[in-house]
Amino acid sequence: MKLSSKDMLGIQDLPREEIDLILDTAASFREISERTIKKVPALRGKTVITLFFEASTRTRTSFEIAAKRLSADTINISASTSSVVKGETLIDTARNLESMNPDIIVIRHSAAGAAQILAGLLKQSIINAGDGAHEHPTQALLDMLTIREKKGRIEGLTVAIVGDIAHSRVARSNIYGLVKMGANVVICGPAMMIPRDIERMGVTVCYSMGDAIRNADVVMMLRMQLERQEKNLFPSLREYAQQFSLNRDNIRLAKEDVIVMHPGPVNRGVEIAPDIADGPSSVILEQVANGVAVRMALLYLLSGGTQ
């Protein structure tokens, strides 16, 4: 089985069987990262460009490591070092990169739809590493891999996603994926951060932490995106932490074997108490490890590999 699209732009249009394919492939790749010689020749001779117009440590590094473990050549471009600072348009940048004949371009951009522009324009495979508040598909895939691994399944689980849903591409991609895989998705956050009509995406909305995490199998805390906040969106971080942080008091409402997730970077003491982030329920670092496996799987499958 192969992926049907040359690109990975989002989870919204990704069929359930292809999600399974990516997760199965990722699971089989995970042991590569545990070997002494952490390299296989699957992508030898392929070139992967990461084009990041937004700050990122985790995602960019994860893609680079994934590509290198498959023996691809990698080039990293970030906005501060590209000709964007000289006023070049995204389309011109992309066409110039295309002329150098890479195989896969990974793009992160603050504007929703940016990856789609490239996908429509270039023959190369485009991977969306986050476009505005739209989608972040590899994050959702690594989250689903982590859940599947810890719980043995996704279908039928209750997953609470808590935080600034309106500005979160992680929330959107996870909602698309988890609903598609049969989970019960509950979203929670301050009312002004819950976007309009989101129930139509197949989720339940609630406005208090207690309601959100009661009997949850998975609690996914979102980063309070301080850098994205419009003025007057929320009174204060103190208020936010009081109302919407996951802490040792409210986590008791969840199922005993709840797992706690966070896409990072964590604002300790804002959306999550440090002892919970570091505690036995936390799978935050396993998410990061699975990120490499999922991105390896995706690079491999988009390069024409089959399971």
Next chain:
Amino acid sequence: MKVVLKGGRIVDPSQGMDAVSDILIEDGKVSRIGKNIPPSKAESEKIIDLRGMVVAPGLVDMHVHLREPGFEYKETIRTGSEAAVAGGFTSIACMANTNPVNDNRSVTEFILKQARLGAVAHVFPVAALSRGQAGETLTEFGDLKSAGAVAFSDDGNPVVDSGTMRHALEYACSLDMPVLSHCEDRGLSSSGLMHEGFVSTELGLPGIPAVAEDIMVLRDIALARFTGTRVHIAHVSTAGAVQAVRDAKAAGVQVTAETAPHYFTLTDEALRGFSTNCKMYPPLRGAEDVEAIKEGLRDGTIDAIASDHAPHSSVEKDVEFAYAANGIIGLETSLSLSLKLVLDGILTLPQLIEKMSTNPARILRISKGSLGPGCDADITVIDIDKAWTVDAGTFCSKSRNCPFDGWDLIGKAVMTIVGGEVRYTDTGMPV
């Protein structure tokens, strides 16, 4: 010079006329309308056979952006007027958001001079309501009127300060000049990129709520009611705005309203795929808004259809959605998209002509929109059955930012006559 238009179906709402007849044009004016006007012996007489065609008073687009002065790479007064006649419009009113802004006599005179030198349609400048369209100091309404401006508007920007708007309404009304209001509460809309609803939620784009428009429409209506003045609401896009105008009219407030073809043709679903040619202000709204716009057109709440023709080049449009300029061109598709309302039984053909010619002329107080004896021979000939495919590449407009490229449409202007002169013919039409 005499011209006889033979055998067309003359639809002139200003005279309550819908009949097959001939029109005699003499010296650029409508001389008379009658059955079987006999050919004269004059050598200079031209006879145009229009059997099977609809003959209407020249269409008036009361809301276009011609970009000159300042943005001639997007459009000029000449190319914009060429797009107008190609779309069946003989008169266009151009908004003031040029560079420099049309907020003083010299810019108004410049626009009129450029129109005299190169335009193929009548051009009516709309002057800015406030200096620099900054919403603070009123422009010199009297001087601008005498220079040739036909209305005042800060279109593109809302007049945020209610006191400024009140004074503008009062002063303009005392001069018998219309105020065209761009209704937008920036406190609600300023961070938005598209209509706020399920689609914006799925796309992760910040929303522009319908209520941002509704609030300002309600404010302007309240001001018009309080001061006893007239106000015209530009580019109505929401169900709430339609209802507000409907209620105000019922209560006797002097309010008129226009909408644009895209607001009854497309919904926010068109934004999926992030096409920047679907980005404009106000944004494409939800399906229930589109239905309300159609109902507002049907029941007479909305008086006029105007294209809000807003040319932008690839420099502004071939970019990330968030960075793209607002606006689409419309002059060359407006009539055909609007004829769909007739096909769908929402408007009769005379009602459509009223909203695209008679009413906008009446709102702007310009002597257009009629084929009465002595009127300028501004005439639009429409083949309401003609099937054609939109090809933006062939447009007269300098810009290509059209979301309808490739659409199959029915009905089209096939001949446009301005002041008795044939200024446009579709291929195959006799001249």
